[in-house]
Amino acid sequence: MEKYNDENWLNNYGRDEMNTETALRNIISEITKRDVSAVDAGVDLVDYLALDSIDGLRLVAAIERKMNVTFPDETLGKLHTIQGMLRVLEEILP
Amino acid sequence: MKIGLIAMSGVRVRTEALGKMGITLPGFVNRGKVIASLPSLGLLTVAALTPEEFDVEYLEYDQLPDEGALPDFDLVGISSFTARINAAYRLSAMYRKRGTPVVLGGIHVALAPDEAQANADAIVIGGAEGVWPQLLEDFKNGSLKPRYQGAMKDVFTPENYVFPRFDLLEGREYNRLTVQTSRGCPLRCDFCAASMHITSSFQQKPVELVIREIEAAKQVIDNPFFEFADDNSFINKKWSKKFLRRLVDLDIRWFTETDISVAEEDEVLDLLAESGCRQILIGLESPVGKDLDGMNPNNWKLKHADHYLEAIDKIQSHGVSVNGCFVLGLDNHDATIFGKVRDFVEKSRLIEVQITVMTPFPGTQLYERLKNEGRLLQDEYWDRCTLFDVNFHPKHMTVAELESGMQWLFGELYNESAFQNRKRHFVNYMKERIAI
Numbered sequence: 001m002e003k004y005n006d007e008n009w010l011n012n013y014g015r016d017e018m019n020t021e022t023a024l025r026n027i028i029s030e031i032t033k034r035d036v037s038a039v040d041a042g043v044d045l046v047d048y049l050a051l052d053s054i055d056g057l058r059l060v061a062a063i064e065r066k067m068n069v070t071f072p073d074e075t076l077g078k079l080h081t082i083q084g085m086l087r088v089l090e091e092i093l094p
Numbered sequence: 095m096k097i098g099l100i101a102m103s104g105v106r107v108r109t110e111a112l113g114k115m116g117i118t119l120p121g122f123v124n125r126g127k128v129i130a131s132l133p134s135l136g137l138l139t140v141a142a143l144t145p146e147e148f149d150v151e152y153l154e155y156d157q158l159p160d161e162g163a164l165p166d167f168d169l170v171g172i173s174s175f176t177a178r179i180n181a182a183y184r185l186s187a188m189y190r191k192r193g194t195p196v197v198l199g200g201i202h203v204a205l206a207p208d209e210a211q212a213n214a215d216a217i218v219i220g221g222a223e224g225v226w227p228q229l230l231e232d233f234k235n236g237s238l239k240p241r242y243q244g245a246m247k248d249v250f251t252p253e254n255y256v257f258p259r260f261d262l263l264e265g266r267e268y269n270r271l272t273v274q275t276s277r278g279c280p281l282r283c284d285f286c287a288a289s290m291h292i293t294s295s296f297q298q299k300p301v302e303l304v305i306r307e308i309e310a311a312k313q314v315i316d317n318p319f320f321e322f323a324d325d326n327s328f329i330n331k332k333w334s335k336k337f338l339r340r341l342v343d344l345d346i347r348w349f350t351e352t353d354i355s356v357a358e359e360d361e362v363l364d365l366l367a368e369s370g371c372r373q374i375l376i377g378l379e380s381p382v383g384k385d386l387d388g389m390n391p392n393n394w395k396l397k398h399a400d401h402y403l404e405a406i407d408k409i410q411s412h413g414v415s416v417n418g419c420f421v422l423g424l425d426n427h428d429a430t431i432f433g434k435v436r437d438f439v440e441k442s443r444l445i446e447v448q449i450t451v452m453t454p455f456p457g458t459q460l461y462e463r464l465k466n467e468g469r470l471l472q473d474e475y476w477d478r479c480t481l482f483d484v485n486f487h488p489k490h491m492t493v494a495e496l497e498s499g500m501q502w503l504f505g506e507l508y509n510e511s512a513f514q515n516r517k518r519h520f521v522n523y524m525k526e527r528i529a530i
Contacts, residue, residue, distance in 0.1 A: 033345065052319060054445070057520050062524075064521065074514060076514055077513075077517055
């Protein structure tokens with residue numbers, strides 16, 4: 001698992017000013033070009049945003065790159081909610 | 095007067111073992127589900143060719159009620175492909191029994207017109223362009239003819255072109271829409287039913303017309319995923335670049351089918367990624383180049399096979415996933431082919447793989463050849479034309495070896511672990527392209 005890069009996080013998402021959930025929502029909004037800032041964390045994003053499997057992988061790639069983390073392979077393509085993503089992020093962020 | 099246009103989509107694998115695998119292996123049925131959920135662009139075009147004096151309703155066969163509750167129309171048009179043609183014939187018989195005339199069209203009708211004609215009041219062969227208004231005029235006058243020949247060329251010229259009726263889909267649950275940028279394919283593979291029977295030559299739609307259609311479709315369905323209903327979108331690189339540059343501004347996500355030469359120009363690959371292309375489906379057919387000998391008149395696929403691995407890597411490194419398609423049971427294939435495909439897929443890191451069995455569709459060169467060689471299991475087996483059910487005697491294997499080898503390969507390629515490995519590889523490709 002890659003080590004969490006604090007400098008990268010601060011530079012891009014201002015960890016001092018926003019929590020993980022806000023940062024995650026910002027990335028999802030940026031990549032999907034749809035505002036998810038107020039979407040319920042339990043909503044299935046695949047249905048809500050009409051994402052296909054490749055969209056899902058692009059999203060994972062963006063989160064991994066921007067947060068400098070690596071999702072476990074077994075979760076790829078299976079994290080459909082903000083809640084689910086946060087649960088995994090809690091595990092892999094230091 | 096009211097016309098009902100009924101689309102038949104989706105297929106059900108007949109071989110029991112494969113049907114069961116579809117339930118347990120992720121990825122096996124994904125593409126099939128997608129295809130089944132696409133509206134029929136052909137019937138939306140027929141609707142557009144229909145004069146305003148007629149009311150048109152677009153229906154999906156799988157959403158129809160039981161026979162007794164079928165909606166009433168003055169005329170019914172049904173479009174089907176081979177695997178569901180028997181269901182289309184049954185539906186046709188139900189309407190005809192009520193006294194409602196039925197017109198059949200679609201790819202199977204073009205492949206087997208005599209058979210189709212026996213099951214309808216009229217058939218349309220080829221595209222409906224250039225012939226549907228005349229058919230309706232004849233219907234109104236009570237002089238419907240048994241057979242109409244649609245346009246086989248010049249379908250995108252002002253005389254024949256119509257804007258598909260995407261508005262008929264308003265309020266429906268589609269999240270994927272089809273738009274056509276070209277009709278036919280110049281490669282003319284011997285197993286291909288579409289490229290030789292729906293058009294006499296490869297035809298490309300002017301870029302501005304495609305753009306207008308996409309813009310119109312976006313007005314009907316919110317944030318749709320587009321599938322270009324083409325056999326080979328990017329064979330003409332000059333047209334491709336012009337089209338993709340215009341596509342960049344439309345902010346859409348899309349999928350299409352093309353050939354491996356798309357990797358030859360970096361600018362095309364950059365534009366694919368920039369314009370929202372999520373995946374291209376490429377018919378690789380076989381991992382072994384010599385197996386492709388004789389597949390096309392000028393051996394186009396054989397000449398390009400040596401570059402498959404390099405091309406796949408180049409395309410996917412641009413952030414565009416490749417769905418690599420393989421046909422099992424080619425005449426050069428023996429029982430070692432299954433392992434070779436598995437090894438190729440692992441080496442290439444294709445994000446998605448489509449395995450099908452060689453299928454002799456009626457009317458194709460392949461069908462005629464196998465029939466002449468006495469290798470068809472039955473002369474008519476349309477409900478088994480699913481691309482997964484074996485309908486012929488392979489040259490260097492038994493039928494049982496082909497079926498069991500295919501099942502083994504499905505297990506190798508579509509199991510959770512193999513799927514995860516391919517997904518991880520694509521995520522890593524994408525990470526390199528995302529700006530921080």
